[in-house]
Amino acid sequence: xxxxxxxxxxxxxxxxxxxxxxxxxxxxxxxxxxxxxxxxxxxxxxxxxxxxxxxxxxxxxxxxxxxxxxxxxxxxxxxxxxxxxxxxxxxxxxxxxxxxxxxxxxxxxxxxxxxxxxxxxxxxxxxxxxxxxxxxxxxxxxxxxxxxxxxxxxxxxxxxxxxxxxxxxxxxxxxxxxxxxxxxxxxxxxxxxxxxxxxxxxxxxxxxxxxxxxxxxxxxxxxxxxxxxxxxxxxxxxxxxxxxx
Amino acid sequence: xxxxxxxxxxxxxxxxxxxxxxxxxxxxxxxxxxxxxxxxxxxxxxxxxxxxxxxx
Numbered sequence: 434x435x436x437x438x439x440x441x442x443x444x445x446x447x448x449x450x451x452x453x454x455x456x457x458x459x460x461x462x463x464x465x466x467x468x469x470x471x472x473x474x475x476x477x478x479x480x481x482x483x484x485x486x487x488x489x490x491x492x493x494x495x496x497x498x499x500x501x502x503x504x505x506x507x508x509x510x511x512x513x514x515x516x517x518x519x520x521x522x523x524x525x526x527x528x529x530x531x532x533x534x535x536x537x538x539x540x541x542x543x544x545x546x547x548x549x550x551x552x553x554x555x556x557x558x559x560x561x562x563x564x565x566x567x568x569x570x571x572x573x574x575x576x577x578x579x580x581x582x583x584x585x586x587x588x589x590x591x592x593x594x595x596x597x598x599x600x601x602x603x604x605x606x607x608x609x610x611x612x613x614x615x616x617x618x619x620x621x622x623x624x625x626x627x628x629x630x631x632x633x634x635x636x637x638x639x640x641x642x643x644x645x646x647x648x649x650x651x652x653x654x655x656x657x658x659x660x661x662x663x664x665x666x667x668x669x670x671x672x673x674x675x676x677x678x
Numbered sequence: 679x680x681x682x683x684x685x686x687x688x689x690x691x692x693x694x695x696x697x698x699x700x701x702x703x704x705x706x707x708x709x710x711x712x713x714x715x716x717x718x719x720x721x722x723x724x725x726x727x728x729x730x731x732x733x734x
Contacts, residue, residue, distance in 0.1 A: 461707075468703070476682075476696075477682075481686060486685075486686035486687070486688065487685035487686040487687075487688050487689075487692060488685070488686070488688040488691060488692060490685065490692055491691065491692055491695045491696075493696075494695050494696050494698075494699035494700065495695065495699070497699075498699050498702070533706075533709070534706055534710075537702050537705065537706050538702060538706075540702065541698055541699050541702040544695075544698045544699075545695040545698055545699050548691045548692075548694055548695040548698070549691065549695065551691060552688055552691050650703060650707075653707075654706055654707060654710045657707075657710040657711060657713075657714050658710045658713060658714070660714055660717070661710070661713040661714040661716075661717040662717075664714075664717040664718060664720070664721045665717050665720070665721075668720075668721060668724055673721050673725065674725055677718060677721055677722055677725065
């Protein structure tokens with residue numbers, strides 16, 4: 434019962450708009466604060482790595498951006514699926530709001546990875562399974578945005594782009610497990626190995642806090658973009674007058 | 679302090695990586711806020727155009 438009430442609320446644009454407006458400053462504030470603390474922990478407090486020395490510190494920017502690039506895509510695909518199945522306009526708006534954020538973070542993940550690859554592997558780019566799959570992710574985002582931009586009718590654009598988003602989600606497990614399925618130059622996850630953290634606590638906590646900070650940051654940016662989407666889509670609705678005056 | 683910036687010789691990679699990652703964080707926030715404020719402006723203009731007295 435309670436779940437259905439929530440579901441119905443999230444289907445209502447004015448309710449979602451109000452919710453987003455109320456929560457964005459809090460979520461954004463928490464994101465900014467935890468990002469600063471995690472940066473200090475990662476750049477200053479954490480000891481250097483015995484093999485990579487201070488180069489390992491790139492993990493504090495590379496891992497969270499790479500993780501976000503996948504998390505945003507998954508969120509986008511889930512929202513698109515909800516929009517397709519229940520014909521929920523707010524869900525399509527949320528999916529559309531995800532795409533540019535995800536594309537930017539994929540660029541950041543690829544760029545920071547290249548900067549880490551050069552000193553460690555000797556090359557900015559190698560056609561490694563994980564790197565290639567991450568590049569495919571960037572093209573999926575571009576395809577999604579291009580498809581939306583190319584179809585004038587909103588309902589048709591929502592539907593076509595949602596199908597693309599849902600089909601493309603198959604790439605996410607490929608990125609995630611590529612380092613285990615194939616012989617990869619890319620290292621395997623360092624946060625957990627055999628169910629135990631594979632990092633010193635002083636190195637680990639800033640990384641975990643950075644993941645939390647990026648998740649909160651994404652939530653805040655998504656809520657801002659969702660409000661913009663709703664204002665544009667619902668331009669003739671009466672609730673807009675109420676929220677803007 | 680110099681030691682901190684040199685990052686045991688990897689400074690030329692570490693700092694650009696952080697600049698890129700957190701640059702994207704800032705750019706995305708600014709882009710989202712710009713998009714919201716332009717959507718608000720558009721909606722306000724529309725409301726004024728459709729205000730009672732201006733319509734048919």
